[in-house]
Amino acid sequence: MIDNTIFDNTEIAFALKSDSELERAYFLFKMISIEPLVRIGTAATNFAIKAKLPVEGLIRATVFDHFCGGVNEEDCLTVIDKMYEKGVSSVLDYSVEGKENEAEFDAALKITLKIVNFADDRKSIPIAVFKPTGFGRFALYEKIGKGETLTAKEQAEWERVVNRYDMVCQAAKNKDIAVLIDAEESWMQDAADDLITNMMRKYNTEKPVVYNTLQMYRHDRLEFLKKQHELAKKEHFYLGYKLVRGAYMEKENDRAEELGYPTPICENKEATDINFNAGVSYMLEHLSDMSLFAGTHNEYSSYLVMDLMKAKGIDKSDKRVWFGQLYGMSDHISFNLSHLGYNVAKYVPFGPVKDVMPYLIRRAEENTSVAGQTGRELALLTKEKKRRKKS
Numbered sequence: 001m002i003d004n005t006i007f008d009n010t011e012i013a014f015a016l017k018s019d020s021e022l023e024r025a026y027f028l029f030k031m032i033s034i035e036p037l038v039r040i041g042t043a044a045t046n047f048a049i050k051a052k053l054p055v056e057g058l059i060r061a062t063v064f065d066h067f068c069g070g071v072n073e074e075d076c077l078t079v080i081d082k083m084y085e086k087g088v089s090s091v092l093d094y095s096v097e098g099k100e101n102e103a104e105f106d107a108a109l110k111i112t113l114k115i116v117n118f119a120d121d122r123k124s125i126p127i128a129v130f131k132p133t134g135f136g137r138f139a140l141y142e143k144i145g146k147g148e149t150l151t152a153k154e155q156a157e158w159e160r161v162v163n164r165y166d167m168v169c170q171a172a173k174n175k176d177i178a179v180l181i182d183a184e185e186s187w188m189q190d191a192a193d194d195l196i197t198n199m200m201r202k203y204n205t206e207k208p209v210v211y212n213t214l215q216m217y218r219h220d221r222l223e224f225l226k227k228q229h230e231l232a233k234k235e236h237f238y239l240g241y242k243l244v245r246g247a248y249m250e251k252e253n254d255r256a257e258e259l260g261y262p263t264p265i266c267e268n269k270e271a272t273d274i275n276f277n278a279g280v281s282y283m284l285e286h287l288s289d290m291s292l293f294a295g296t297h298n299e300y301s302s303y304l305v306m307d308l309m310k311a312k313g314i315d316k317s318d319k320r321v322w323f324g325q326l327y328g329m330s331d332h333i334s335f336n337l338s339h340l341g342y343n344v345a346k347y348v349p350f351g352p353v354k355d356v357m358p359y360l361i362r363r364a365e366e367n368t369s370v371a372g373q374t375g376r377e378l379a380l381l382t383k384e385k386k387r388r389k390k391s
């Protein structure tokens, strides 16, 4: 068994943080831990941005700089290079959300291709990422998922979506980097899943280049993984999956209740945990056919992956297994893992301050609602502050 105090080392976890950055992180998580403050702060910030009040500087100096790498990819280089010195790679995440027209999808494509090129000559960025709804209309995915017939105009629109995926996957293959595709709401995900499987068929012939995402809070995902495995074996391509628990639980449950269908979400947190851990176990069991990117801040799941790797004699630096966390969160997992020689990459979100606000608000809300997570960050920051005072 792996020593389960590895993540307690705060000296390694926060080595890149100056004393003032440590204080800022502490202040930020303290604020985030107060739920009414997050609610009021979110409303006030949304209002201030809409009213064009000069709040960008304040946002930038606080939440933005803690959770984002910068406003563009060049801007993120300082953070990327610093993390890479400690062995942690970066996944540049253009975190602009909620776009709905062709010009915006083409702009997202352009930026994603630029990131693939940017990554090409930097070892610190071995992986690219995009969101399905960054490249196509939510309602279009939904319509296809329901099996409805598209109009000629929609058909042409879908072909443009397919083309966008294809261009990024092709570029990633040419540059020998991997590409992760995020997962979103279940009622648009079926169409994305089919499309991504087609990309895997085309580009994962020698090794996994294209990775889809499995949200293991969905009780159907383990079965889906096993079926995909059968398919991939039959058709001779490799699978790549990022495994996460899932970020849209409340939305999923609310919609299911409103429309009167059984929720796709596991019945409780424990069931999600069991499902997630079964997913990583299955993937590590079949590593000759697939690669795993474990996107989690859960310590137990991270130790489990380490344990299983050890038990199966999988080398820590085996490129078929990656650990992933978000920038600004769970540094104690990321940096202690990389210190031991595991492959670790952090999502580094970037984009104009006002456009990444939905992402930042999700992070604030998630840290408020995910029991224990903010408390854990605060406890670790306090421990490190004390340690520095003593030394």
Ligand SMILES: Cc1cc2nc3c(=O)[nH]c(=O)nc-3n(C[C@H](O)[C@H](O)[C@H](O)COP(=O)(O)OP(=O)(O)OC[C@H]3O[C@@H](n4cnc5c(N)ncnc54)[C@H](O)[C@@H]3O)c2cc1C
Pocket: 181, 182, 183, 184, 213, 215, 217, 244, 245, 246, 247, 248, 249, 265, 266, 267, 268, 269, 270, 272, 295, 296, 297, 298, 324, 325, 326, 347, 370, 373
């Ligand atoms: C690198 C990275 C990439 C990510 N990419 C995506 C993505 O593409 N799509 C996406 O949706 N999310 C994504 N996420 C977010 C992720 O899905 C989780 O929301 C987040 O990581 C918290 O889960 P956890 O595994 O870290 O651990 P934990 O904090 O242990 O788990 C919290 C999660 O458990 C689940 N949960 C909580 N309560 C219940 C309950 N009552 N019943 C059932 N389940 C419950 C929820 O999924 C919740 O987010 C990503 C996260 C990371 C780190």
